[in-house]
Amino acid sequence: MxxxxxxxxxxxxxxxxxxxxxxxxxxxxxxxxxxxxxxxxxxxxxxxxxxxxxxxxxxxxAPGVPQFAFLNRSYLRRAVCYLLSRGVDQFLDLGSGIPTAGNVHEIAQNINPDAKVVYVDNEPVAVAHADLLLEDNPNAVAIEADLADTGYVLGHEKTRGLLDFSRPIGLLAVAVLHFLPPGVDPLAVLAEYRRVLSAGSYLALSHLTHEVDSDQVNQITRLYAQSQNPIQPRGRGEIIALFTGFDLVEPGVVFTPVWHPESPEDVGEHPDRSGALVGVGRKA
Ligand SMILES: C[S@@+](CC[C@H](N)C(=O)[O-])C[C@H]1O[C@@H](n2cnc3c(N)ncnc32)[C@H](O)[C@@H]1O
Incomplete structure (x- = not known):
C-alpha cells in the first residue's frame, strides 16, 4: 500500500x-x-x-517456526558452499529476504572474492536494506521484483550486467516458492529460468511441506493468510517435481537438516520437524 x-x-x-x-x-x-x-x-x-x-x-x-528459519538459513549456506565447490561463481537469489547473518554474497565472496550475486525480492524493506549493504560491493546487486515476472528479472540491466548466462549459474529459490499465489504455477516459473541457464547450472530450493505435522502446518498456513504473503505448503511429490529439467544431486529431496549435514548431531532425531523439504539439482 x-x-x-x-x-x-x-x-x-x-x-x-x-x-x-x-x-x-x-x-x-x-x-x-x-x-x-x-x-x-x-x-x-x-x-x-x-x-x-x-x-x-x-x-x-507452531513453536517450531523460528527453528525452521534457522535450519533453512543453514541449508542455504550449505547449498551455496556446495555450488561453489562445484565451480559455480554466480548466483541468482530469488526471494532473497532482508539481509541477515550469512547472506549469499558474504558466503560466496568469502570463498571466491569474484563471485557475483543478484538478489531479487518483492518486499521494499528487503531491497532497501540490501541496497544499503551492497553500496560498495560491485559484485552484488538487488532488484525489487516479483520473481514470477521472469522477463523483468532476466532482462533487468542489473541481472544482465552482472551475470554471464553462457556460464553456470546457481539459481536459488529458498523458502520462497510456497509464497507464490495459487494462480501462479511454480513449475512454469522455474521452467522460464531453466530455459536461459547454461548446462552445469544448479537449482537449490527449500519449500514448506505438509508431509508431516500437518496440524502445525495448517496453523502456519491459517496465520500467514493474514499477512501480505499467504503460504501454500506442498507434498514431497510436488516438491520433487519442481526440479523438472534438473538432475537431483545426492541425497535428493530430503528434510532440511538431512541435506549434506556438517555433523550427525545437526540432523537430530526428528529432521522432519524442520517443516521443509530441500534439494539441489543440476541442469545437464
Ligand atoms: C522466508 S523469506 C526467505 C529468504 C531467503 N531466501 C532465505 O531462505 O533465507 C521469503 C522471501 O521471499 C520473498 N518473496 C515472496 N514472494 C515473492 C515473489 N513473488 N517475488 C519475489 N520475492 C518474493 C519475501 O518478500 C521474503 O523476503
Whole structure:
C-alpha cells in the first residue's frame, strides 16, 4: 500500500503506527510481510509491530517456526558452499529476504572474492536494506521484483550486467516458492529460468511441506493468510517435481537438516520437524 493512496481513516491509523526512518515510503506497515516475519523469527530488527504481533501468534501456534528459519538459513549456506565447490561463481537469489547473518554474497565472496550475486525480492524493506549493504560491493546487486515476472528479472540491466548466462549459474529459490499465489504455477516459473541457464547450472530450493505435522502446518498456513504473503505448503511429490529439467544431486529431496549435514548431531532425531523439504539439482 502506498501512503499517498491512504484514505483519511487509514492515514489516521498510519500516524499511530511506528514508522522508522529506514522504512521505504511505499512499504505497507499495516499488514505483516513474509520478509519481515522471517526477520523477526531470525531475531532481526527490520520488522514492525504488526509483524511481531503476527509472529508471536505463529510462534504460539507452531513453536517450531523460528527453528525452521534457522535450519533453512543453514541449508542455504550449505547449498551455496556446495555450488561453489562445484565451480559455480554466480548466483541468482530469488526471494532473497532482508539481509541477515550469512547472506549469499558474504558466503560466496568469502570463498571466491569474484563471485557475483543478484538478489531479487518483492518486499521494499528487503531491497532497501540490501541496497544499503551492497553500496560498495560491485559484485552484488538487488532488484525489487516479483520473481514470477521472469522477463523483468532476466532482462533487468542489473541481472544482465552482472551475470554471464553462457556460464553456470546457481539459481536459488529458498523458502520462497510456497509464497507464490495459487494462480501462479511454480513449475512454469522455474521452467522460464531453466530455459536461459547454461548446462552445469544448479537449482537449490527449500519449500514448506505438509508431509508431516500437518496440524502445525495448517496453523502456519491459517496465520500467514493474514499477512501480505499467504503460504501454500506442498507434498514431497510436488516438491520433487519442481526440479523438472534438473538432475537431483545426492541425497535428493530430503528434510532440511538431512541435506549434506556438517555433523550427525545437526540432523537430530526428528529432521522432519524442520517443516521443509530441500534439494539441489543440476541442469545437464
Ligand atoms: C522466508 S523469506 C526467505 C529468504 C531467503 N531466501 C532465505 O531462505 O533465507 C521469503 C522471501 O521471499 C520473498 N518473496 C515472496 N514472494 C515473492 C515473489 N513473488 N517475488 C519475489 N520475492 C518474493 C519475501 O518478500 C521474503 O523476503
Amino acid at each position: 502506498v501512503i499517498t493512496r491512504l484514505s483519511a481513516d487509514s492515514r489516521e491509523r498510519w500516524q499511530r503506527v511506528e514508522r522508522p526512518a529506514w522504512a521505504p515510503r511505499e512499504v505497507d506497515i499495516e499488514k505483516a510481510s513474509a520478509a519481515r516475519l522471517y526477520d523477526y523469527f531470525l531475531g532481526g530488527s527490520y520488522n514492525f509491530e504488526v509483524d511481531r504481533a503476527l509472529g508471536r501468534q505463529i510462534e504460539q501456534a
